[in-house]
Amino acid sequence: MKIFVFAERDNALAELCSGARKLGERVEAIVIGTEDKPGITVDKIWLIPPQNGVMVEDYTDTIAALLQKETPDLLLVESTKRCKVIAGRVAAIIGASVITDVMEFTPGMEASRLVYGGVAVRKEKAAAATAIAMVGSGVLESCSGAASQGIVETIAFVEPGVRIKTISKEQKPKVCVDxxxxxxxxxxxxxxxxxxxxxxxxxxxxxxxxxxxxxxxxxxxxxxxxxxxxxxxxxxxxxxxxxxxxxxxxxxxxxxxxxxxxxxxxxxxxxxxxxxxxxxxxxxxxxxxxxxxxxxxxx
Ligand SMILES: Cc1cc2nc3c(=O)[nH]c(=O)nc-3n(C[C@H](O)[C@H](O)[C@H](O)COP(=O)(O)OP(=O)(O)OC[C@H]3O[C@@H](n4cnc5c(N)ncnc54)[C@H](O)[C@@H]3O)c2cc1C
The missing domain is CATH 3.40.50.1220 (TPP-binding domain)
Known part of the structure; x- marks a missing residue:
């Protein structure tokens, strides 16, 4: 099974790649910016060159084009607000659906998630060729072993039809705890x-x-x-x-x-x-x- 991983933050990327290693034979990371990602163990890095002034959500079309070409079995995405936007848009483009708040994967790649406010567990399986799943921090079991980044392939940025425009920015109080x-x-x-x-x-x-x-x-x-x-x-x-x-x-x-x-x-x-x-x-x-x-x- 081929698993792609996308995350906003480096530590989440490392954690998801490590967890993905336990689920599939091949793990490939989609990275925006530079390939220098500490602590990740992947077979390949798909590198998207950073674009000046482009918000992370606007890399959606680039990610979708890559998935359409490579058709991994699963795209694991960090569970943040912005990544949820990206996962939803990518799913709409490639004709897949998104399974959110995954707590566990069974060997048959069914994803368990809590429903009805946490009182029941539902198992879901994607019907599309590529499943997209959002996984929170600390959910997947990590795989031990030395970090290795595999080969790096740079892919071209796909200009989105409509870009997100930043109207204003405001400083949020910093949460220092991890x-x-x-x-x-x-x-x-x-x-x-x-x-x-x-x-x-x-x-x-x-x-x-x-x-x-x-x-x-x-x-x-x-x-x-x-x-x-x-x-x-x-x-x-x-x-x-x-x-x-x-x-x-x-x-x-x-x-x-x-x-x-x-x-x-x-x-x-x-x-x-x-x-x-x-x-x-x-x-x-x-x-x-x-x-x-x-x-x-x-x-
Ligand atoms: C859809 C949905 C999603 C939710 N998601 C979350 C979530 O992600 N995280 C979350 O935390 N909650 C979530 N909740 C809320 C959750 O159901 C509970 O209401 C909440 O966790 C209760 O918080 P609490 O234990 O602080 O308060 P309470 O349930 O009010 O409990 C307070 C406890 O403190 C004890 N206590 C009081 N005074 C003292 C004292 N002096 N010394 C010792 N003990 C004392 C009491 O005996 C009581 O057991 C969600 C609810 C819904 C419906």
């Missing part, structure tokens, strides 16, 4: 009562050398943390060594994002909270007492 790469993550939920209490949560994360993530309500309802840091079916899929869930009830939409953690530790004042079903270790207690005690002990 949660998918963190080995230890402290997740915080509605168990905290005010934004200032996040300082205590960060102290715990610092004490274990970890990063802080959160549930969706903390990011989207309270807006106490950036959207990019919430974990779950509509956020990040993580696979850290340790995940500490603080004041998190454990709804499936959240836990699906951490169920590949090696160890889950839950602290919740409600002994019947569903998170305890998933936890390897649990403390039934008030996080406002337990967390300071943990920080003290760790110090």
């Amino acid at each position: 949660l998918p790469s963190a080995k230890r993550v402290v997740g915080v939920g509605r168990g905290i009562v005010k934004e200032e209490d996040l300082a205590m949560i960060r102290q715990l994360a610092d004490a274990i050398g970890g990063e802080v993530g959160c549930t969706r309500p903390i990011a989207e309802a309270e807006r106490w943390m950036p959207k990019e840091t919430y974990v779950g079916v509509s956020g990040l899929m993580l696979a850290p060594e340790v995940y500490i869930a603080l004041g998190i009830s454990g709804q499936v939409q959240h836990t699906v994002g951490v169920n590949r953690s090696k160890v889950v530790i839950a602290i919740n004042k409600d002994k019947n909270a569903p998170i305890f079903k998933q936890a390897d270790y649990g403390i039934v207690g008030d996080l406002y007492k337990v967390v300071p005690a943990m920080i003290n002990k760790l110090k």
Whole structure:
């Protein structure tokens, strides 16, 4: 099976290429800019020369032309907003469909994804010659081995019929954490009562050398943390060594994002909270007492 990979960010490209290696015999990356991509293992790089002032979405026609010529069995695409636009447009051009939020591939290349808000799993298989699948960070199992880039072939840029025009640009607050790469993550939920209490949560994360993530309500309802840091079916899929869930009830939409953690530790004042079903270790207690005690002990 021949798999093509496209991603916006270098670390996502490396991760998807590594995961693709476990799924197929041949892995080829589509790269815009320069072929110098650290840590990727592929048989070939299809290099698209960067075009001055062209937005990444406007490389769609170039990617579609390549797929029409090469007909890989699968195009794996990083699950970002912009990549979703590209995947959708490419699919429309080549007559394929896009399977989003893939959690797993079976050997027969069926893709599993959560539906109905995360309460059911649906298996989908592409009917077109090339399947297009969007895969989030931490979903595919990586393949070990030294990085090697294979041969590089430069392809011509295909001018899109209509280009995207940038009207204005605004600086967004930078999210400095790289949660998918963190080995230890402290997740915080509605168990905290005010934004200032996040300082205590960060102290715990610092004490274990970890990063802080959160549930969706903390990011989207309270807006106490950036959207990019919430974990779950509509956020990040993580696979850290340790995940500490603080004041998190454990709804499936959240836990699906951490169920590949090696160890889950839950602290919740409600002994019947569903998170305890998933936890390897649990403390039934008030996080406002337990967390300071943990920080003290760790110090
Ligand atoms: C389509 C859809 C997609 C969704 N996607 C996501 C997603 O990607 N990620 C996500 O996180 N959610 C998602 N949700 C929301 C999800 O269903 C839950 O509502 C959410 O995860 C609950 O967040 P929470 O655990 O912080 O809050 P709650 O469910 O309100 O739980 C708070 C917990 O804190 C405990 N607590 C309170 N005070 C303390 C204390 N002092 N000490 C200890 N424990 C305390 C309580 O006992 C409770 O268990 C989605 C929902 C839908 C419908």
